[in-house]
Amino acid sequence: MDVNQHQRFLIPEKSFASMVKRDITRLAEGYQFSPTEVGKINIIISEMLSNLAKHSPTGGELLVKPVGTKYNNEAFEIICLDNGPGISDPIRMMEDGVSTSGTAGEGLGAIKRQSDVFDLYSHPSLGTVLLSRVNKGRKTVSAEAVSAKVEVGYVIVPKPTERICGDGFALVEQGPNMYLLALDGLGHGTHANEAAQQAATSFISHPNIDPANSLRDIHNQIKRTRGAVGLRADISIHTQRITYCGVGNIAGKMFSLDGSSINSPYKSIISYNGILGHNVPNTLNNQQLDWGRNKLLVLHSDGLKSRWDLAKYPNLQRHHPTTIASVIYKDNSRQTDDTLVVVCKAKV
Incomplete structure (x- = not known):
């Protein structure tokens, strides 16, 4: 994608x-x-x-x-x-x-x-x-419909007054599996963007390495950049699991949905302290969460306020994932940094 x-x-x-x-x-x-x-x-x-x-x-x-x-x-x-x-x-x-x-x-x-x-x-x-x-033309666009079982949408917006965004996102689909990487290059502007882009390039070259080892590879590849924080996740349709590993303050929440509301409590995504390209823990372990029907995953950079709540938006879960990401961005962007919001939605 x-x-x-x-x-x-x-x-x-x-x-x-x-x-x-x-x-x-x-x-x-x-x-x-x-x-x-x-x-x-x-x-x-x-x-x-x-x-x-x-x-x-x-x-x-x-x-x-x-x-x-x-x-x-x-x-x-x-x-x-x-x-x-x-x-x-x-x-x-x-x-x-x-x-x-x-x-x-x-x-x-x-x-x-x-x-x-x-x-x-x-x-x-x-x-x-x-x-x-x-x-454009007669092309059928399926960029957000990653597979028959998963939809993905996002917003990536530079810090006000900046034209280049230091946050980044990469997504690869292979068969029944989806591999993704959410990034925040340190600071903002050109140098932050370079760090995020190099990390994304490293990931795309070997997307099916498990998340923890993938982050170690990225860490080694971007040592000459400003550095970045990032979260790698794999969604497996066969096993109905998300396997993930994060370093730094890319945050996330996993929600369970029903027909009319977003149930609580949600499950928070947990990451290690550190900065890719500078310092990461000696031990990185993968974490797992259930995935499947009525699941919705939201990942975001620290350009978003931490205390956002999907439950205040009636029926939002029924909408396109890009619309969901846009609503979250609209009401919760700090407006002092680059902002990334990614939404992965299991199709029913």
Whole structure:
């Protein structure tokens, strides 16, 4: 799976809208999306910005990224986040002609029609997250649908004022197994990004080494970098287990889900103290957790506040994993560092 960071566009008030739309259009054109696809992206951006102006007094932000490699993009992803009043009946509000502000009521319906992938999470007092993807050509994008049994979504956002993110994420699927690595390069900016990228390259070259030994290999490979903290995990569909090992403060929680809520207590991911590339414990052991139907794993860097709670979001577990990651990011990012949030969701 190709992993790209998101580019962040803040819209504190409506005067920023035209500039943001212009910059995102240039990005899409730079990734060689066709005029028709850029037109779809323009409609989506326009409607998102219009909704922010009408319904979110404090504005909001857009996160955008290409899905796929730099030279072989499969889709363009747009995420809109706001802390406005939220929507009490999101399904009804997607119907054309339904409006709370006296307009024609075509905004959400227009976004959905132009999108190849669409998801919406909103609830009164909790704000709104919109996820949209426009595919390139006739490609079928499966970047987040890693297998028939697991979905993965993420947000990777640089520290405000930075354009390069020091957090990183890598994912490899081989048969029934999924191997992943979540990273936080020390500090932020170019040097943190170099450490995270070298660690990801080391992992991808030998993804099926068990997590503890994989981290030791990464530690030896990135000794000339600033260093990083990281967590390696393997999800096995056959054994219904997650095997993991972490060094440093990549945090995580494993949740059990049911049809309408997120059960508690959750199980916390436990990592060793240390810094990959500098100092790691002499002994690293793998840990295991049950995996299977109704399980949801969240991993994140310390750009996220530690006291977040999924239980406050009704029915969030039913949504796309990228939407879940975006909701967590929206309400809990410290805004003082790079932020990574990864969500792995077992399909039912």
